Structure formats: C-alpha cells, structure tokens
Amino acid sequence: MQQDYREVALFDSHCHLNFPVFDQDREQVIERALAAGIGTICVPATRCAEWQPLLDLIEHINNTSTVRLVTALGLHPYFLAEHHNNHLVLLDERLQKKPDSVVAIGETGLDFYDQKHCEANIKKQIELFTAHVQLASQHQLPLIIHGRKSHDQILKILRHHQPTQGGIIHAFSGSEQQANTYINLGFKLGFGGGITYPRASKTRHLAATLPLDSIVLETDAPDMPLNGFQGERNEPARVQKVAEVLAELRGLSLKKVTEATSSNCYEVFKL
Numbered sequence: 001m002q003q004d005y006r007e008v009a010l011f012d013s014h015c016h017l018n019f020p021v022f023d024q025d026r027e028q029v030i031e032r033a034l035a036a037g038i039g040t041i042c043v044p045a046t047r048c049a050e051w052q053p054l055l056d057l058i059e060h061i062n063n064t065s066t067v068r069l070v071t072a073l074g075l076h077p078y079f080l081a082e083h084h085n086n087h088l089v090l091l092d093e094r095l096q097k098k099p100d101s102v103v104a105i106g107e108t109g110l111d112f113y114d115q116k117h118c119e120a121n122i123k124k125q126i127e128l129f130t131a132h133v134q135l136a137s138q139h140q141l142p143l144i145i146h147g148r149k150s151h152d153q154i155l156k157i158l159r160h161h162q163p164t165q166g167g168i169i170h171a172f173s174g175s176e177q178q179a180n181t182y183i184n185l186g187f188k189l190g191f192g193g194g195i196t197y198p199r200a201s202k203t204r205h206l207a208a209t210l211p212l213d214s215i216v217l218e219t220d221a222p223d224m225p226l227n228g229f230q231g232e233r234n235e236p237a238r239v240q241k242v243a244e245v246l247a248e249l250r251g252l253s254l255k256k257v258t259e260a261t262s263s264n265c266y267e268v269f270k271l
C-alpha cells in the first residue's frame, strides 16, 4: 500500500542525497531513513550539470522505494566558477516544463564566508541570486536559500524583490532580528545538526523560541554532522535526532515536533 505522507513522518528539507559520497550505499541510506521515520526528503541541486542526473535519480527512487523525494533546481553560490550565463536561461526553460518532483528553486543564496572574495565575485553572486529570486516569483515557486556571512545582503534583495512564495533559509544561524525579518517575508528557517551542540547556544535559543510554524528540520547530509558523529558522513536518518533535540529544547513531544515541522514543509512546497 502506498504510504500516506501526511501521516506523522519526518521531513528532511535539505539533503544532498545525489552526491557521489552516497553512490556505494544509497539504498541502505534510504532504508535507514525510512526506519527512522523519514517520509520525505528534499534534495536541492547545486549545479546545472547536476539537474538531469538528479531528476533521473529521483524518478528512479520514487518508483522503487516508499520514501518520497522532491527537489529544487538552482545554482549554488559555492560553485560560482562552474556557472555560465546561459545556465540561467536553461534554468528558466527547465522550470517551464518541470516534473512534479521539482518543488522549489535552489539551492541559491550568497556565501561570503571566504574573506578573500573579490568585489567581482561578490557582484556575480548577487546577480546570480537576484536572478533566482526573480525566477521564483515568475514560476510561483519557493526558494531554498544558503546564506553564510550574508544574511543582511540576502534580506536586502528579498525586501526589494518580495518573492511571492517564500521559501526556506537553510541551516539558519543568524540573529533573532534576521530570523524575524525572514519570517515576516514569508520564509521558514531550517535547523539541523547545529542545534545538537550545547555550545551553539544562540541557535538553540532561536530553535527553542521562534514560532513553531516557522521552523523546518534538515540534515544537509552529507555535511553538518551531529554532535557525537563528528568526522562522519551525515545522512537523512539523523533528522530524527534533530527532531528529538528540538522537542527537548521546546518541551514538546516528538510527535508534535514531527507534525509541525513536516506540515511546515508541505505548506512551503505545496505538497
């Protein structure tokens, strides 16, 4: 019998399950995710060359497994050197005839972590991100946004362009003021392995106190290992542990946290 994804099941809103690091044992990784109560996984793309293989992989897994995979198409700022101007044209074309599994635009955003970034690099990142924001409104899709040392610049662009479908700020670790501004612009905030570290007191405080209807869970697997798993490849099953920590931080049951965070994802992605 087909699983009803709206029953209580966890939703990993950000996982790079298509990365080669999962090639050897992807099926087992999915089995473990299912066993841990994960019903849906969103796998955002990062590069143009990745789009078709990712869509093929998603179709294959959705046809052969009870997990449901959805995706986002976009150009990640981290891989700026690999993006060409015509990739935005190709993205627009893809979105015009997208399969149902494509539920968002991303992964996009701004990454100013590397302090050595020259002005030209920053300018190109801003142009690329702005184009994604415009495409999101044009295609009526939410955005999956990556921000490192760049939340104020991201917010400036979002305030100016007012994307109509909101989206998710993935791996959020900004300030309370930035969080509230994102929420007011219609965005949800993604929390992952970061909140499992006691030293991450600022982010844990936000996860504990922001409105529950603005929070989604994620692993960012294979990156962002949880506390106790440092140095290991992360995987979607661990979103269960993230949910447990969030439940503990908020004094709620795991069931309540699962229901709320998954329904937030259904809302953003219109599932």
Ligand SMILES: [Zn+2]
Residues within 6 Å of the ligand: 014, 016, 044, 107, 146, 220
């Ligand atoms: Zn990512």
